Amino acid sequence: xxxxxxxxxxxxxxxxxxxxxxxxxxxxxxxxxxxxxxxxxxxxxxxxxxxxxxxxxxxxxxxxxxxxxxxxxxxxxxxxxxxxxxxxxxxxxxxxxxxxxxxxxxxxxxxxxxxxxxxxxxxxxxxxxxxxxxxxxxxxxxxxxxxxxxxxxxxxxxxxxxxxxxxxxxxxxxxxxxxxxxxxxxxxxxxxxxxxxxxxxxxxxxxxxxxxxxxxxxxxxxxxx
Numbered sequence: 001x002x003x004x005x006x007x008x009x010x011x012x013x014x015x016x017x018x019x020x021x022x023x024x025x026x027x028x029x030x031x032x033x034x035x036x037x038x039x040x041x042x043x044x045x046x047x048x049x050x051x052x053x054x055x056x057x058x059x060x061x062x063x064x065x066x067x068x069x070x071x072x073x074x075x076x077x078x079x080x081x082x083x084x085x086x087x088x089x090x091x092x093x094x095x096x097x098x099x100x101x102x103x104x105x106x107x108x109x110x111x112x113x114x115x116x117x118x119x120x121x122x123x124x125x126x127x128x129x130x131x132x133x134x135x136x137x138x139x140x141x142x143x144x145x146x147x148x149x150x151x152x153x154x155x156x157x158x159x160x161x162x163x164x165x166x167x168x169x170x171x172x173x174x175x176x177x178x179x180x181x182x183x184x185x186x187x188x189x190x191x192x193x194x195x196x197x198x199x200x201x202x203x204x205x206x207x208x209x210x211x212x213x214x215x216x217x218x219x220x221x222x223x224x225x
Contacts, residue, residue: 030089033082038170041079044071045155046148048113049120053141054148072110079167080106083159086166105162109155116154119191123150126194130214145179146195156185184222189213 018025026032047055048071051064059067083102087093093101124147127140134140141147152175156168168185176182181198183189186205193209195201197217203209204222 028089030091031085032089033085033166033170035170037078038082038167039174041075041082042152042155042171042174044075045113046151047071048075049117049151049155050141050147053138054151076103076106076110079109083164083167086164090165101163105159105164108162109158112158116151116158119154120147120151122192123147123194126192126212126214127196130194131196145181146198149175149179149181149183149195149198150189150193153183153185153187153189157187157189160185187222 018027043055048068051059051067080099080103083105084098087098087102088095124137124140127144127146128134128137131140134144152171156171159171160168172183172185179198181195181201183201183203184205184207187203187207187209189203189207189209190211190213192212194214195216196214198215200218201215202220202222204220206223207221209221
């Protein structure tokens with residue numbers, strides 16, 4: 001048998017498996033949110049939250065206004081499109097309503113960026129104050145996995161509260177895979193939150209955490225399945 005024939009046979013068998021295990025092959029007319037685009041947008045949101053600490057090289061003070069305006073415009077367009085896909089796939093609203101809800105939800109998130117930066121600065125300060133090994137705030141922002149996990153949670157929580165499906169979990173599960181810290185976007189977390197080390201921390205959807213809380217590794221908060 002020629003290699004080309006063998007490859008065609010393999011390809012046909014793979015295609016047949018899409019019908020056999022149809023739930024693992026999304027061939028629907030309604031597109032799902034793109035994982036790659038959602039994560040690109042998340043990384044850009046982290047750049048807005050921590051310019052110079054997360055993402056590509058920092059803007060200068062001379063160019064920062066243009067940097068922020070361009071990034072905000074780009075995030076709005078891309079995230080609105082992905083949020084619209086998520087709402088359309090949910091299937092209980094018209095396309096026009098999905099577009100309107102998606103755009104307003106992303107605007108609401110972008111409006112909250114200054115407030116999220118305030119909350120995250122308090123989280124950074126809590127980590128610096130709560131870890132005797134922390135030498136500087138810069139060290140905390142550049143190297144502590146809890147900052148990435150908490151920042152991602154705070155972004156995803158805003159989308160979760162706006163009723164956007166799929167995307168909040170896509171964001172927090174990326175942070176989980178990067179940091180070992182699993183925070184459900186539906187959890188409610190107060191100010192000055194610090195997770196020391198963090199590996200194996202699980203914070204479930206029904207969890208409420210107040211202000212000035214410090215957690216250690218290997219802790220699960222929420223119902224066990």
